[in-house]
Amino acid sequence: MKKLAVYLTLCLSALAAEKITIQEAAEMALKNNRDIKIEMKNLENSDLDVRKSWKDSFFKVNFISNEMFFTAEGSNAQVPDGKHGQAISLEQPIFQGGKIAAGIKTAKTAKNLSMYQLEKSKKDTVLNVIDMYIEVLNYENKTEVLQSSEKSLNENLRIIKEKYNVRLATRPDLLEAERSVLEVKAQILDNQNQVNIAKDNLIKALGMRVGSDIEVVPFTVADKFSSKINYTEDIIRLEDENSEYKISELQSEISKINIDSAKSIYYPTINASVSYGTDSQPEFSDSFKGENSFMTFGVTFKWQLFDWGSAKDDVKKAKNNLEISKLKQTNVLEDVRTALKSTYMDIVHSEKVLETKQKAVETAAEVYKLETERYQYNLITLRDLLNAEVKLRESKIDYISTRLNYYYLISKYESMFN
Helix, strand or coil: CHHHHHHHHHHHHHHHCEEECHHHHHHHHHHHCHHHHHHHHHHHHHHHHHHHHHHCCCCEEEEEEEECCCCCCCCCCCCCCCCEEEEEEEEEEEECCCHHHHHHHHHHHHHHHHHHHHHHHHHHHHHHHHHHHHHHHHHHHHHHHHHHHHHHHHHHHHHHHHHHHCCCCCHHHHHHHHHHHHHHHHHHHHHHHHHHHHHHHHHHHCCCCCCCCEEECCCCCCCCHHHHCCHHHHHHHHHHHCHHHHHHHHHHHHHHHHHHHHHHHHCCEEEEEEEEEEEEECCHHHHHCHHHEEEEEEEEEECCCCCCCHHHHHHHHHHHHHHHHHHHHHHHHHHHHHHHHHHHHHHHHHHHHHHHHHHHHHHHHHHHHHHHHHHHCCCCCHHHHHHHHHHHHHHHHHHHHHHHHHHHHHHHHHCCCC
């Protein structure tokens, strides 16, 4: 009865498993990934920074209230009659040495930078999910191969038992056959555990509820991908379409704008102001009366003439930062070109290797079939038969892993472009 209950539970769990294709997995990750959500908030903040940078050029309105509690009397000092004042002032920046313009440029460039960082985060997330998805498939396929081997080894064990019963096989042969079955069962159990671990990692990456049950759907892998791309042209278009390089390029652009911002201290600042209010009234209530009010119009001109070379140091530092950004930009370009070349070569190599490994599977299958017949006629030892079975098993697993990795390489190559 307990066995029946366990069986029914397993059946219900299988029915409850949610089927997810690799495309659906990518979409779920893009929707639920926390890193992407962070980058989206960063993009939203950068948009606010652009709006704020424009507002720095607009007038500001301030309310001013002053209370004079104590005034010292000197020999020629005159104590004011009042001590209360209220005023509203309007200040409009006219010229800030280019600092406001530089701030607007920086904010706009930073927004573009955030857009590319979001794009890069999306591509990295999708590539990571593809890797996890493939890992689940790889362990599942390996388990299927091992289960197929278990059937073959059980059949071998049955034949050996029959031979042993009529004294055509030795006890060491029987023990070796039993050992091979137990060994593959242990490998099946280990792979099933790896499948569960890989699924848990994928579920977490997809933002699904912990404990969810999923079923990954096998997918087809395109053949001869290298014939469909133009590697020479792709190397060139990296500068325009690679997110990582565009990020470094925009960082250099921001460093260049920072030089103009640092140089703004060399120029005077001019601000216009208008004030309306009351000042030095003897009673607090008098500071709100219109007959005691005043209005002023003015322009403030400020020019820093000496600061011990601090402004010069800031400009020098900004120029150094630009040089650093340019060097990093060059490094990034070289790195992405190397990565593209390496991935392309891996794809070409995998295409050649896949043909070889497919032939290896076909050959191993024929050899195992032949060795099985030869063993039945006592032309080879049990060890020879088991070795043939192991080679068939390993060649199947190797081919499946290589083919899945080939798909990952294709995805990696495509992810290097916007």
